[in-house]
Amino acid sequence: MTETPDRPPVLAIDALSLAAGSVALIDDVSLTIGPGEMVGLVGESGCGKSVTALSVLRLLPEPPIRITGGRILFQGTDLLTLSPKALADIRGNAIGMIFQEPMTSLNPVLTIGDQISEPLMIHDGMSRTAARSRAAELLDLVGIPAPVTALSRHPHQLSGGQRQRVMIAIAIACQPKLLIADEPTTALDVTVQAQVMALIDRLRREFGLACLLITHDLGVVAQYCDRAHVMYAGRIVETGPVMPLFATPQHRYTRALVDTIPARNPPGEPLPAIAGMVPPPGARGTGCAFAERCAAPLDRCQAERPTLTEADDRAVACWNPSA
Amino acid sequence: MTDDLAPLLSVKNLQKTYVDKRGQRLYAVQDVSFDLAPGEVLGIVGESGCGKTTLGRALMRLVEPTGGTVEFEGEDFLEKRGAALKRARRDMQMVFQDPFGALNPRHKVGAIVGEPLVVHGDPVGPDRVAALLHLVGLPADVADRFPHEFSGGQRQRIAIARALALKPKLIIADEPVSALDVSIQSQILNLIGDLKDRLGLAMLFISHDLSVIRHVSDRIAVMYFGRIVEIGPANRVFDDPGHPYTQALMAAIPAAPGTADTTGVDTETIVAGEVPDPAAPPKGCAFYARCPIREDRCQAAVPALVENTDGLAVACVHFS
Numbered sequence: 033m034t035e036t037p038d039r040p041p042v043l044a045i046d047a048l049s050l051a052a053g054s055v056a057l058i059d060d061v062s063l064t065i066g067p068g069e070m071v072g073l074v075g076e077s078g079c080g081k082s083v084t085a086l087s088v089l090r091l092l093p094e095p096p097i098r099i100t101g102g103r104i105l106f107q108g109t110d111l112l113t114l115s116p117k118a119l120a121d122i123r124g125n126a127i128g129m130i131f132q133e134p135m136t137s138l139n140p141v142l143t144i145g146d147q148i149s150e151p152l153m154i155h156d157g158m159s160r161t162a163a164r165s166r167a168a169e170l171l172d173l174v175g176i177p178a179p180v181t182a183l184s185r186h187p188h189q190l191s192g193g194q195r196q197r198v199m200i201a202i203a204i205a206c207q208p209k210l211l212i213a214d215e216p217t218t219a220l221d222v223t224v225q226a227q228v229m230a231l232i233d234r235l236r237r238e239f240g241l242a243c244l245l246i247t248h249d250l251g252v253v254a255q256y257c258d259r260a261h262v263m264y265a266g267r268i269v270e271t272g273p274v275m276p277l278f279a280t281p282q283h284r285y286t287r288a289l290v291d292t293i294p295a296r297n298p299p300g301e302p303l304p305a306i307a308g309m310v311p312p313p314g315a316r317g318t319g320c321a322f323a324e325r326c327a328a329p330l331d332r333c334q335a336e337r338p339t340l341t342e343a344d345d346r347a348v349a350c351w352n353p354s355a
Numbered sequence: 356m357t358d359d360l361a362p363l364l365s366v367k368n369l370q371k372t373y374v375d376k377r378g379q380r381l382y383a384v385q386d387v388s389f390d391l392a393p394g395e396v397l398g399i400v401g402e403s404g405c406g407k408t409t410l411g412r413a414l415m416r417l418v419e420p421t422g423g424t425v426e427f428e429g430e431d432f433l434e435k436r437g438a439a440l441k442r443a444r445r446d447m448q449m450v451f452q453d454p455f456g457a458l459n460p461r462h463k464v465g466a467i468v469g470e471p472l473v474v475h476g477d478p479v480g481p482d483r484v485a486a487l488l489h490l491v492g493l494p495a496d497v498a499d500r501f502p503h504e505f506s507g508g509q510r511q512r513i514a515i516a517r518a519l520a521l522k523p524k525l526i527i528a529d530e531p532v533s534a535l536d537v538s539i540q541s542q543i544l545n546l547i548g549d550l551k552d553r554l555g556l557a558m559l560f561i562s563h564d565l566s567v568i569r570h571v572s573d574r575i576a577v578m579y580f581g582r583i584v585e586i587g588p589a590n591r592v593f594d595d596p597g598h599p600y601t602q603a604l605m606a607a608i609p610a611a612p613g614t615a616d617t618t619g620v621d622t623e624t625i626v627a628g629e630v631p632d633p634a635a636p637p638k639g640c641a642f643y644a645r646c647p648i649r650e651d652r653c654q655a656a657v658p659a660l661v662e663n664t665d666g667l668a669v670a671c672v673h674f675s
Binding site for chain 2: 193194225227250253256277278280281289300303305309310
């Protein structure tokens with residue numbers, strides 16, 4: 033695909049809605065990621081961020097989950113219209129994915145070398161020997177010491193950080209255009225998290241990889257992403273470049289989330305907590321799903337769902353935005 | 356800090372060593388010493404496998420320490436047996452990370468919260484249970500419900516109510532908010548802070564999360580590879596850490612979102628490598644292989660904790 037001067041997005045999710053049976057899981061979710069861009073999708077458990085990510089590769093069990101609306105455009109092609117065979121050609125090839133728990137994502141009985149070679153042999157038609165030597169290069173690229181020796185190791189012989197590096201090597205083996213990272217550092221220690229995030233950051237800068245980073249950690253998003261989308265109860269409630277988004281949040285939920293972080297408060301003082309909890313799917317009401325927990329609700333918030341309204345490079349779905 | 360008061364808990368040279376079937380020794384906790392004053396919160400921070408959880412369990416004698424001494428209110432806790440041990444344990448209670456695994460799914464909340472009272476032969480009735488539930492911000496009628504009916508944050512409240520049943524003087528909280536979402540985490544941190552103030556509880560607060568530790572602690576102890584490598588007043592450890600490992604930890608935390616703070620992750624100073632293999636402990640300082648300022652002498656012997664004038668103690672040959 034030839035690039036037009038205005039750099040068309042690598043991924044464009046357009047008004048995507050998913051349901052499990054008759055219960056809506058995510059509603060009207062849109063986001064775009066350009067080449068070399070790192071975009072964050074952030075929210076608490078059950079907000080729909082992982083479901084959104086998994087739907088891009090059609091990795092959700094269908095049924096019970098159904099796509100009830102929208103499109104997922106990858107380099108201009110709607111992934112929702114593709115045959116299973118055409119999708120299989122894209123998975124692990126043009127789109128790579130890494131998950132939170134590298135131990136359960138790697139096959140415990142295969143060597144590291146076999147697991148990195150597999151996509152190279154399937155998608156790029158490499159011979160076993162060529163794939164093995166490419167696998168060693170990839171291990172070197174992701175910072176595994178003594179890569180040739182590491183090829184014959186099994187996952188249990190590696191530490192958590194090294195396993196996540198191997199997952200990244202597999203995900204980028206076929207030089208994908210898009211990397212989807214679902215909580216890639218949540219299971220890792222903070223010093224190792226910094227190493228792994230620095231690696232992902234380097235890869236997207238060097239290879240122009242577009243990245244979708246799914247996480248609950250606002251600090252990681254603020255540090256590494258260009259833009260972020262905040263999800264609450266299955267909808268995107270606010271989006272924008274990370275610096276203004278977290279410095280001057282407009283949605284009352286983003287505002288409350290940022291304010292409640294311990295590092296933003298004086299030690300020992302009570303934190304400005306958010307009362308209540310996230311409503312589960314099926315109990316989100318017809319108005320704003322955050323209205324019950326909101327610090328400044330209006331009458332219309334309970335009755336009428338706010339739409340995502342754009343202004344400059346930001347957008348917010350709130351009837352009574354802060355500042 | 357309350358220097359003039361006798362410590363509530365005094366730990367000296369605590370060890371926990373495991374030996375496997377082949378005679379291989381694994382040093383989970385080594386030579387850990389600290390005092391905890393009544394009403395004081397000591398934060399224990401460190402990465403996976405540093406021994407912080409084993410330390411908490413060894414202090415409760417959920418695993419038996421293999422060396423050292425633990426004094427609680429001046430009495431030797433490790434010597435106690437039978438009824439004396441049971442009596443001493445009233446004063447120290449534990450709160451765990453996983454509020455799903457810590458509550459018996461077949462028992463109603465009232466039975467869970469009242470169980471310590473039953474075990475210790477104290478009077479237990481609906482009023483006492485209701486008072487405990489009220490203390491943690493839950494209505495009395497939850498006593499008739501089962502744990503699965505509650506969210507993670509509510510379950511952690513139930514676990515805290517149970518820990519408070521015997522009016523303990525010390526709470527050992529092992530990652531009490533790590534399994535919770537940000538908005539729920541702050542509710543539980545506020546509850547813990549409030550209870551500490553109202554009941555004068557001393558706490559050992561174990562966590563891998565530096566910003567949480569900073570928020571709740573009076574003093575902070577940093578553990579690495581089974582040992583305390585730095586201990587001191589919370590603001591001192593946080594603002595001007597003395598050990599290169601603590602400095603590396605601080606450098607790896609992302610900045611608070613939305614602040615123009617330049618102290619976010621400094622990609623130049625990210626330490627390479629990972630924690631050593633516990634089955635093959637290095638000689639000398641365990642941080643040697645990752646340390647940016649290592650010297651040959653660091654490999655000679657494990658550096659001792661040296662305390663400076665402002666109450667900070669650091670186990671590093673470069674610190675003075």
